[in-house]
Amino acid sequence: MSIFPTSAPHAHAPDSVPRIMGLVLLAVAPAMLYGIVLFGWPALNLFLVTVLACLLCEAVCLRLAGHAVRPFLMDGSALLTGILLALSLPPWAPWWIGVVGGFFAIVVGKQVFGGIGQNIFNPAMLARVALLVSFPVEMTFWLEPRPLFSSHAPGFMEGLAITFGGIPNIDAVSGATILGHIRTELGMSHALSQILPGHYHAGTAALGWTGGSLGETADFLVLLGGLWLLWRRVFTWHVPVAMLATVLALAGGLHLLDPERFASPAVHLLSGGLMLGAFFIATDPVTSPTTKLGQLIFGAGCGAFVYIIRTWGGYPEGVAFAVVLMNAATPLIDHYVRPRIYGRTWRGQSRPVSERAKRPPIKSGEAE
Amino acid sequence: MKLFDFWGGVHPAGQKHLSAEQAIQILPMPSRLHVPLQQHTGRSAVAVVKVGQTVRKGELLGQEQGGVSAPVHAPTSGVITAIGDFTAPHVSGLPLPTVTLESDGEDRWLEQEPPPDPFALEPEEVAARIGEAGIVGMGGANFPSAVKLSKARQARVHTLAVNGAECEPYMTCDDRLMRERAEHIVDGVRLMLHALQAPNAVIAIEDNKPEAVARMKAACQNEGQIRVVVVPSRYPAGSAKQLIQILTGLETPAGGRGTDTGVLVHNVGTAYAVHRALRQARPLISRIVTVTGGAVAEPKNLEAPIGALVEDLLAFCGGTTDAPARLLMGGPMMGHPLPGTQVPIVKGTNGILALTAAELRLAATPSPCIRCGRCVEACPMGLMPLEMSKRARHDDLDGAQAFGLIDCISCGSCAFACPSHIPLVQYFEYARGALEARQRAEQKARETRRLLEQRQARLVRAEQAKAEAAARRQAEKRQARMKGGATA
């Protein structure tokens, strides 16, 4: 059939895929810049390598598949995948982590499925999971923030050396994320009241002054960006609110039961990739359900998995796993959760109007 | 009065300012009119005039046939110069039987007796007169109004909802009609209530038309049974199903009628036409048409005779500035492209829209679906347009149907909202067409099979009859022989 749009509508909302991607890029930019400043030149190097790898892989795949490269590359989706992947990597990871991750995200995570819109899993998260499983050492190397140009930050050349040659004095710079720290200490059966003081301040955590991956630390900026996207109606509140509320509820409930074993909701909310995940990753339209109810279920599922993995699973952080697991459930959710059709019952039968319901909307003589 | 909400919907840019302040102007009578015999849902009218015949304004040109049909009348006085095919105002550009009338420039009315007091008439008689005046739904549904009224009276409808929502962007014909002829509309509403024998009417107007609201409220001041309600501006608030939902919170059952909810929806333009028919004995021979769009030099609201060419209307509005990127009959959400300007306006034409490329905001090519769900969110019918279109595109007609293809009202909200610019409605229309074709083919196959079986049965019967007849003859012969033998 011809696709010349001869049929209505002949008007269109001022929306397009590149525009949506552009807004998301803008929204994530502050957190991204903050993360780069916080972890210095090596972070910038890794960031650039990852993004370039993604763009290159996208271009090559498009060419191989015989698609027009430019329009698809310009839709911004590969760029966004690259950025989100970079943001979820340890900031001083070696360059090849970025390259392998980019390859995984774009080739295995997206193009193998048929390109934009066809993939089941969030490409960035699939890559992160793959990297974490394959290179556990590199993927769990965390360090305390060393902002650009501060006294103990590496200079430009040093930065290149770190990204492309490895970190010279590993033990001197390494530091654990708060979630990692809690896990290790709990493993040694220490109580939270002994573990946390000196390691965790809600204020510094929210401002991002903490160890973690590139973009996971500045929760405050991530939240602002997310709220801005909500306001611009790029996505609706359903996924992020369901995800955060579920983590909050589980963490709150268990914390009340045993505060020595279960970290408080604030710790959960303001650490790791939860905020980034809730606003920028789980909201990926392609891999989340299309109905509002489906999105609530999806968000709640993500939240529950995050909490379960963090608390009982084998890894201290679970956002990527949680999102990938719920991605896998999305086709099922979309199959079962459909809106009710106007004039039909949930089962699709015609829905009769009961005699009682047929009241006139106004009674004669009713006052204005 | 408590209002309810409808699902989904979108907020297209109204663009009504282009023509909203233009008072209705009367289009100078074109020298030639092309009046199609079918301007309504149902069976076509049949011409009752001959080429060369002179007619007066308001004289019958085509007689309705059958239960669901409507007559057409002469929009001016003059001579019939042709009866034959003429391009119809439809995207296909297929011709329709059309009466061509050459105006004599005198515009002389057919003499008619002054109409009796309509409130002294029986409801059925009022409906009959509405039918004789050729009135059809003027909001674009084109269903013969008299049929609708009679059916609704039998269904004991309690409320007449008068649709002045005019939710289509750009369109201002109903707005102007309400502002300028409020009393006549209200009179038409009272007459329809009489025809319906229903107690109440609600006139629904979107909140982007405050002046129309004020004028209509003033006109209804002394009408206890008619209420003006202001509904939020959101497309498609003016679609009958959604309007019923706004007013009553009820849904028209799938496969049922709007009247199943106790409400009958009619357009304000129809109410006005009813007033003209019953008070002045004037059939429906003209209507208000909004001529607008970024490519029209001077957008206007025109009272134009049915059968005037789009070309005539555009010329009166100063023509088009640049070549319009798209020329439509109706609004941008549900209107359809015209094959050219040499097509007549009909009873259901609310607007002529000449859009520039910038207004269309066309993407060069649709991009793949990113499953964003905006179409689902926008659909007022609770459908999943992305799933339907995916199936329609792969010719999985049953799949598309299972996702509610028949419940789609083609409102276009989904395609409007889609960031990938996928022409969703077009896929649905395609699938609907294919389904109809398939049903027709199945019907035909069934019919052929039936005929074949009948023929075979007939052949078998004939064979049998022949065999029986032969056997009988044999028996008779034998008997005769035996008898002959006995006598011999």
Ligand code: SF4
């Ligand atoms: S709005 Fe368009 S891109 Fe979004 S889900 Fe619907 S069809 Fe797909």
Ligand code: SF4
């Ligand atoms: S055109 Fe059909 S599917 Fe699309 S929004 Fe309207 S009713 Fe829903």
